[in-house]
Amino acid sequence: MNENVRASTRNVAIVGPYLSGKTTLLESLLSVTGAITRKGSVRDGNTVGDSAAEARDRQMSVEVSAASTEYEGVRFTFVDCPGSVEFAQETYNALMGVDAAVVVCEPANDNNENGLRQKVLTLAPLFKFLDDWEIPHLVFINKMDRVSNNFMDMLHALKAVSKRPLVPHQYPIIQDEQLTGFIDLVSEQAYQYHSGAPADPIPLPASLKAQEQAARAEMLEELANFDDHLLEELLEEIEPPQEEILQDLKLELGADLVVPVFCGVADRDFGVRPLLEALLREAPEPQDTAQRRGLGATAETPIAQVLKTYYTPQGGKLSLVRVWQGKLTDGIVLNGTRAGGIYRLLGQQQTSINEAEAGEVVALSRLDGVKTGDTLSANGQVKELPKAEILKPVYALAIAPEKRNDEVKLSAALTKLLEEDPSLMWEQHGDTHEVILWGQGEIHLQVALDRLRRKYNLPMGTHLPQVPYKETIRKPAASVHGRYKHQSGGHGQFGDVYLDIKPLGRGEGFNFSEKIVGGVVPKQYIPGVEVGVREFLVHGPLGFPVVDVAVTLTNGSYHTVDSSEQAFKQAARLAMQTGMTQCEPTLLEPIASVEVNTPSEFTSKVMQLVSGRRGQILGYEGRSDWSGWDKLTAYLPQAEMQNFIVELRSLTLGVGSFQWQYHHLQEVPDKLAERVLATGSNGNGNR
Numbered sequence: 001m002n003e004n005v006r007a008s009t010r011n012v013a014i015v016g017p018y019l020s021g022k023t024t025l026l027e028s029l030l031s032v033t034g035a036i037t038r039k040g041s042v043r044d045g046n047t048v049g050d051s052a053a054e055a056r057d058r059q060m061s062v063e064v065s066a067a068s069t070e071y072e073g074v075r076f077t078f079v080d081c082p083g084s085v086e087f088a089q090e091t092y093n094a095l096m097g098v099d100a101a102v103v104v105c106e107p108a109n110d111n112n113e114n115g116l117r118q119k120v121l122t123l124a125p126l127f128k129f130l131d132d133w134e135i136p137h138l139v140f141i142n143k144m145d146r147v148s149n150n151f152m153d154m155l156h157a158l159k160a161v162s163k164r165p166l167v168p169h170q171y172p173i174i175q176d177e178q179l180t181g182f183i184d185l186v187s188e189q190a191y192q193y194h195s196g197a198p199a200d201p202i203p204l205p206a207s208l209k210a211q212e213q214a215a216r217a218e219m220l221e222e223l224a225n226f227d228d229h230l231l232e233e234l235l236e237e238i239e240p241p242q243e244e245i246l247q248d249l250k251l252e253l254g255a256d257l258v259v260p261v262f263c264g265v266a267d268r269d270f271g272v273r274p275l276l277e278a279l280l281r282e283a284p285e286p287q288d289t290a291q292r293r294g295l296g297a298t299a300e301t302p303i304a305q306v307l308k309t310y311y312t313p314q315g316g317k318l319s320l321v322r323v324w325q326g327k328l329t330d331g332i333v334l335n336g337t338r339a340g341g342i343y344r345l346l347g348q349q350q351t352s353i354n355e356a357e358a359g360e361v362v363a364l365s366r367l368d369g370v371k372t373g374d375t376l377s378a379n380g381q382v383k384e385l386p387k388a389e390i391l392k393p394v395y396a397l398a399i400a401p402e403k404r405n406d407e408v409k410l411s412a413a414l415t416k417l418l419e420e421d422p423s424l425m426w427e428q429h430g431d432t433h434e435v436i437l438w439g440q441g442e443i444h445l446q447v448a449l450d451r452l453r454r455k456y457n458l459p460m461g462t463h464l465p466q467v468p469y470k471e472t473i474r475k476p477a478a479s480v481h482g483r484y485k486h487q488s489g490g491h492g493q494f495g496d497v498y499l500d501i502k503p504l505g506r507g508e509g510f511n512f513s514e515k516i517v518g519g520v521v522p523k524q525y526i527p528g529v530e531v532g533v534r535e536f537l538v539h540g541p542l543g544f545p546v547v548d549v550a551v552t553l554t555n556g557s558y559h560t561v562d563s564s565e566q567a568f569k570q571a572a573r574l575a576m577q578t579g580m581t582q583c584e585p586t587l588l589e590p591i592a593s594v595e596v597n598t599p600s601e602f603t604s605k606v607m608q609l610v611s612g613r614r615g616q617i618l619g620y621e622g623r624s625d626w627s628g629w630d631k632l633t634a635y636l637p638q639a640e641m642q643n644f645i646v647e648l649r650s651l652t653l654g655v656g657s658f659q660w661q662y663h664h665l666q667e668v669p670d671k672l673a674e675r676v677l678a679t680g681s682n683g684n685g686n687r
């Protein structure tokens with residue numbers, strides 16, 4: 001029975017670049033399968049896919065949204081993914097749990113080489129992910145109502161960003177610049193579209209015969225590359241039977257060897273049924289996906305993986321999971337936590353069910369402590385399933401609750417936000433004490449801030465984070481004197497020290513030593529001297545933590561009654577105060593080592609961007625694992641990183657990305673240091 005249930009399920013992610021029509025396609029799929037009776041629109045904010053308030057406000061998807069429906073007795077669970085690069089983590093997490101993905105894209109407006117290239121480049125990172133993880137996928141070229149026929153041009157252009165060959169499955173029929181139907185290249189049957197009704201078979205238009213044959217030949221040749229029998233038939237000019245072509249499409253799509261391409265107009269339901277048919281007949285079944293992942297199709301131990309975590313506006317927690325193996329039953333305990341309930345989703349609508357079979361994508365409630373990406377099992381001891389790499393944060397804002405008493409609530413709310421979205425991060429900076437929220441871009445953080453306000457009643461103020469400058473010294477100072485003498489009735493206070501202060505090499509930190517001879521500073525007071533020095537160095541003469549300095553206690557004196565560790569601490573601070581100003585204090589800034597990934601055609605522009613931001617380019621090379629892409633390495637001052645991702649994306653059609661990590665401290669150039677010290681700003685938006 002298990003087998004049957006699994007075989008009658010398909011889990012399909014709807015992915016693609018920003019605004020290509022994914023949510024609209026989902027709405028259409030749900031409408032033609034009868035899951036919804038009235039189609040919503042993105043503009044009216046009433047779609048199933050964009051039901052979260054944050055998505056409606058922006059008319060864009062900001063998180064994945066799952067919706068189950070039925071078609072021809074098969075349960076389809078579609079996962080509508082956001083297209084914006086800033087929410088790519090959502091898409092990647094969801095893709096780990098589906099059987100196939102539909103890549104929705106638009107044809108190019110300019111049907112010239114440049115226009116096509118630009119259009120397909122926006123798909124490159126997504127295709128790379130699908131190719132790397134071998135996730136079977138098909139392409140739906142949407143918005144075919146907008147431009148005249150460039151279906152095959154678009155398909156050919158897409159080959160530049162796909163490792164797998166693209167195979168036309170349909171050929172569009174365009175009359176008077178309007179898409180009116182399509183030809184199925186397997187059956188060579190033409191169809192005419194009708195709004196709100198299935199397409200009708202029509203005779204194949206004679207004017208399209210030649211193009212149709214060329215497209216069909218292209219499909220067959222690509223399929224034959226993986227099927228010797230078909231190849232022989234083609235060589236011997238034998239017409240292959242339709243069943244054989246369909247069988248090849250199924251096998252080769254299922255093994256992620258080819259990418260079939262469809263077209264349509266999602267907001268008029270054109271091309272949506274043929275797409276569903278293909279998903280029904282050609283997309284891999286859940287047990288095949290499980291087997292390819294090395295999971296037992298018939299094994300009983302329940303194993304599931306969390307694809308997405310939601311905290312609902314009512315405060316409940318829902319974990320969207322893919323059941324890989326076994327059966328989830330009501331009240332099941334997974335990783336030590338009892339699930340509150342099992343639900344099928346239709347956007348924000350939940351339908352309670354008693355159990356979920358292997359192969360299904362369902363939501364579980366109240367799995368406290370469980371995060372997106374986690375592997376769940378009854379004993380909590382199975383091997384972690386592979387999960388999408390967590391994107392490193394590239395954009396930061398300092399945040400503070402508008403109401404002071406909310407500080408305690410904030411960390412609990414941030415923890416929940418991070419459970420929902422692992423590409424967010426937060427920290428309380430050790431030097432600046434600011435709470436920094438890190439993420440993938442401006443909109444990503446704005447959405448997180450909206451959630452804090454809406455769901456957790458935590459309105460937040462934001463500002464650009466301070467650059468964690470430090471300071472050091474350029475020159476030594478010898479025998480700087482500090483004497484602390486205080487008489488206030490009773491016991492006095494007396495400490496007296498001489499210190500040598502010396503600059504250390506970059507990165508050497510702080511060093512304290514002593515060369516006291518003859519007990520002029522008794523042993524028990526020396527720790528007090530070190531504490532005094534350290535405390536002083538927290539705020540150097542320029543106002544920043546001091547690093548790369550060596551201090552040696554060389555001499556001093558004491559008083560048998562009035563001396564104490566405390567007095568020596570004060571004496572050391574006084575000596576440091578006098579001494580450090582003689583040492584030419586100088587400002588240091590953090591430098592990050594960055595690795596930028598960009599399509600090669602933008603590499604020179606990216607180099608200009610990096611140099612224009614005081615970056616030091618270390619080199620660049622073509623990526624061995626990504627044809628047409630370069631990896632550029634550089635050192636970049638952290639003070640210049642605030643909007644770096646924004647500019648990088650605007651130079652690279654949104655696809656350039658970078659990773660960074662702190663690398664070293666470096667002296668701020670004198671002129672800039674003057675500006676930072678005088679105005680608290682480097683003139684680049686950062687403080």
Ligand SMILES: Nc1nc2c(ncn2[C@@H]2O[C@H](COP(=O)(O)OP(=O)(O)OP(=O)(O)O)[C@@H](O)[C@H]2O)c(=O)[nH]1
Binds near residue numbers: 017060062083084
């Ligand atoms: N002309 C035309 N417009 C369409 C079609 N499909 C969608 N749109 C419009 O394209 C815009 C974006 O549609 P969405 O469905 O929100 O796109 P999306 O890919 O889900 O967007 P994100 O998830 O935010 O990336 C909306 O204004 C839709 O009405 C289509 O087939 N033809």
